[in-house]
Amino acid sequence: MSVSPPILHGGRIDLARAHFPQAPEPWIDLSTGVSPYPYPFPPLAPEVFTRLPDVAALAELERIAAIAYRAGPQAQVVAGAGTQAFIQSLPRIRPARRVAVLGLTYEEHAAAWRAAGAEVARVETLEEIAAAEVGVVVNPNNPDGRLEPAARLAETARAMAASGGLLIVDEAFADFLPAEASLAPRAGEESLVLLRSFGKAYGLPGVRLGFALCGAGLAERLRAILGPWSVSGPALAIGAAALADAPWLAGRGLVLAQDAARLDGLLAIAGFEIIGGTSLFRLVRHAAADRWFAHLARCGILTRRFGERPDRLRFGLPAAPAAWERLARALESGRNGL
C-alpha cells in the first residue's frame, strides 16, 4: 500500500482562522455539505457508552436503515463508522487494477483505490464506467449535483455483472431526493454497492455512521474487514432514532429546499452563476472566485474551493438568521468591490 498526501476537505475552520486571523468570530462554516439542522436525538442512555456496542442493536439499526432507505428485499445493509469506512475497505475486499470514476467528484474514492495500487481514470460517461473493472458514481454528484437516473445506473450495474465488474454508487447526498432517484430498491446484486451517509442529511457527521447496501457476498466480506464493534454505541442509538423518523427528514427536506433557493437568489444577485448542487450545497462559478473566497473568509465565512477548478466555489447552507444576515452583507459588500 502506498501512502498519498492527504486530501484537503471542507470544514477546516482551524486552517481558515490561521490564514485569516482578523476575521470576525464565530466563523460561519459553509465549506461542507452537512445539513445545518442536526437531528434532535433523545438523551443517550449511559449504557450507550458503558457497554460494548450491542450485536442486537447493530442488527436493529441495520433493519431500520433498510426500511428508511427502501432497500430491496435481496439487499444486505451493513453499518459502518461513516461512508469513509467503506470507501477505505472496498479496494481491499475487491481488488482491481483499473478503476473508473465518473467526473470531477468527491476525491476520497480515487485516493483509496490509488492507495491500494489501482490505476484510476476519470471518465465522462456511464458507458466508460460500464467498461471498467470497478466504476464509481457519486449520485447526486458532489460538488455539481449531476444526477444519473437510477434506471441507467441499474443498467450499468447489470452490464458490469456480465464481465464480473463492480459498480459503486455513492448516494451520500440522496436523502432529500424523491425515493425514485435512489438505487436502493435494486441493491442486492453482487455487481452493485450502494453507499449511504448518515451524518450529512441528519447534520451529525461527528457521530460517524454510514451504510453499504449490497449483495450477501460483499456484505460478508465488508463485515469481516470492519471487524466487531466498528460502530460506536452513540452511533447505534442516534442512528436508530433518526432513521426511524421519516416525518422529521421530510420536514427538513422542505426547509432545505427553501434555504437552497434563498441561497441561489443571494448568490445570483452577487453575480455568481449557479452551476448546480443539492439541497445541502450549491456550486457556483465566478471569474473572480478566488477573490470572493478571500473576501468571504475575511468576513468569517468559509466556503469550499476546488484546486482543479479555480473559478468555482461551493456554498453550504447557513442555518441561523444571524448567519444568513452575515452572508447577505458579505455578498453585498463583495459585489460593491472585492
Next chain:
Amino acid sequence: MSVSPPILHGGRIDLARAHFPQAPEPWIDLSTGVSPYPYPFPPLAPEVFTRLPDVAALAELERIAAIAYRAGPQAQVVAGAGTQAFIQSLPRIRPARRVAVLGLTYEEHAAAWRAAGAEVARVETLEEIAAAEVGVVVNPNNPDGRLEPAARLAETARAMAASGGLLIVDEAFADFLPAEASLAPRAGEESLVLLRSFGKAYGLPGVRLGFALCGAGLAERLRAILGPWSVSGPALAIGAAALADAPWLAGRGLVLAQDAARLDGLLAIAGFEIIGGTSLFRLVRHAAADRWFAHLARCGILTRRFGERPDRLRFGLPAAPAAWERLARALESGRNGL
C-alpha cells in the same frame, strides 16, 4: 481475504437471556474485562456531534494520550476507533506469512492474521516470538494475567528488528499496573507496535477508542489505512477529558484492586482455584466450571467460558452493592449444590 466464523466474545447478554429466559433481571454482566466504573465525563458539546471530527482535536487527543501512556519521545501515537481497528489493520499494512501468538489469549489477533492469509502458531516462549516474522504478546495477558517484564519484551523487539520482524504488544489491560510494566517509554522503533485500549480501564467501551504507539513509518501507514475521521466526535471529547485525568485513574486503580481481592475471596470460598487475572477480571479453575456457568446464568449472572479450556471461567468485577450481594448469594447457593 478469507472469511472466518465470528469469535464469541463476552458481553452477549442478549444470547444469555435467550438461553436462560427464567433468569432474574437485570442481568449482571461479569463476562467482560471492562471496568464497572465509567469515567464521569462532562456533558458533550453539540459540536461534538454536529461537526466532522476536528483534525486539531484528533492531534490534541493523541498528544494527551502520549502523556497519559508515557510514550517515549520517538513514539508516534495514532488514535483509532478501538484497539480492534488496529488489530484489523496491522495484517494489511504489514503482511506476513507466519505469525506467532504467545499462549492462549485474546482471539481477535490470530483471527485477523488468519483472515489476511497468514499461518498463525500459538507459541509458549518469547524466544519463539522473537523467531517469528510477526509476534503477538498480550501483556498482561487476557485471560490469565501473565505478565512479561517490559525489559524482556524490549529485548524481543530488538532481536526482531535485526531480522525485519515486528512485535505487537497489546497492553489492553495495562492501565492499572505500575508504569514500569508498560513498554510505552520504548515505543518508537519500527519493530514494535504497542496497542492501548481506552474503553476497558475507563469503563466506556461503547465510545470506541484505542491507540497504537509505534514508529513513524508504521504510524503513517496506519493513518492512511484508517482514513480521515475514523475517531468519532464523542470519542475525541471523552478520550481527551479522561486521559488527562490521572488522579481519577489512580483512584479507580485502588478501588479495583480491593474489588479484585474481594472477588478472589468469594470465589475461593466457593471452591474455585484462582489462576490469575488483572484488576479488571479474574480467571478461575473448577472441575465443574460448566455447571457453575449454568448455575450463575440461572441466577442472572453472566461469566465468560473458554471453549478450549472447559474447566475455566473468567469473572469481571461487579460494581453496585446489589450486584455484589447477588453474586455472593449465587456463589453460596452453588456451593451448597450446583
